[in-house]
Amino acid sequence: MTFESRHIWSVLSNLLKALLLIIFVFPFFWMISTSLQTIQETLTFPPTLIPASPQWNNFATAMRSGPFLTYAQNSIVVTLSIIVLQFAVMIPAAYAFAKYHFAGKKILFGMVLLAFMIPGQVTFIPVYLMLADWGLIKTLWPQIIPFMSNAFGIFLLRQYFMQIPEEIIEAAKLDNASEFKIIWKIMTPMSMPALATIALFSFVSHWNDYFWPLVMTDSNPVRPLTLGIAMLRETEGISNWHIIMAGNVALVIPILFVYLICSKQIVKAFVYSGIK
Secondary structure, eight states, X not given: OOHHHHHHHHHHHHHHHHHHHHHHHHHHHHHHHHHTSOHHHHTOSSOOSSOSSOOTHHHXXXXXXXXXXXXXXXXXXXXXXXXXXXXXXXXXXXXXXXXXXXXXXXXXXXXXXXXXXXXXXXXXXXXXXXXXXXTOTTSSGGGTGGGSSOHHHHHHHHHHHHTSOHHHHHHHHHTXXXXXXXXXXXXXXXXXXXXXXXXXXXXXXXXXXXHHHHHHOOSGGGOOHHHHHHTHHHHTOTTXXXXXXXXXXXXXXXXXXXXXXXXXXXXHHHHHSSOO
């Protein structure tokens, strides 16, 4: 390949990267821009990209449109509870599938993969009826219990555990380490990239979840932030996009913050866990 052709290819590659960056970043830019505009600017055509005078009070208006502190607290409690419970179930299960040999192992792991393929929309009716019989609908538990196990997390963590040498585990057993200590003191610290990846995916999935809370809740005291943002269209009106976008910015900020914390661990997980 000549110097000219390499230069042309480099320019085209950079242009393609810039185009992809614009495609992915522009919706966030538009959301933030709209959240700082007046209602007149949101209705103009062509659309206003840069607000003449940023309206920071749009965020306060969005927060006053409902019990948003309650919504935010519910989202935090539900999301963190799910992640903690998933780790409590997922880590021992992945360790068993990776390091133990027992009857029915392949069948049970196949059932885990099958659960990973079944969407929640298929099972929400029997789950709702079961939780209603237990009298839990007016609590946060219907948003937590169905997600205590993470099939994708078990699969990813099993792949990571399988690459940890058996010699490390044997050496720990020679030092009279219990299985509990091996899991939580050796396997878990060595698998932090995979755990960070699973935690981020789970956080984003359940923080942004709309369908399941919509089905499982019937009152404001147990509704999460996603439903609170959706209800802005009813309280503020369909044309008040600047208020709705202000609420969406508040919803997205925690996700970006968590991603910045976990981004390096995610790269390590996919590079070293054999899932490429």
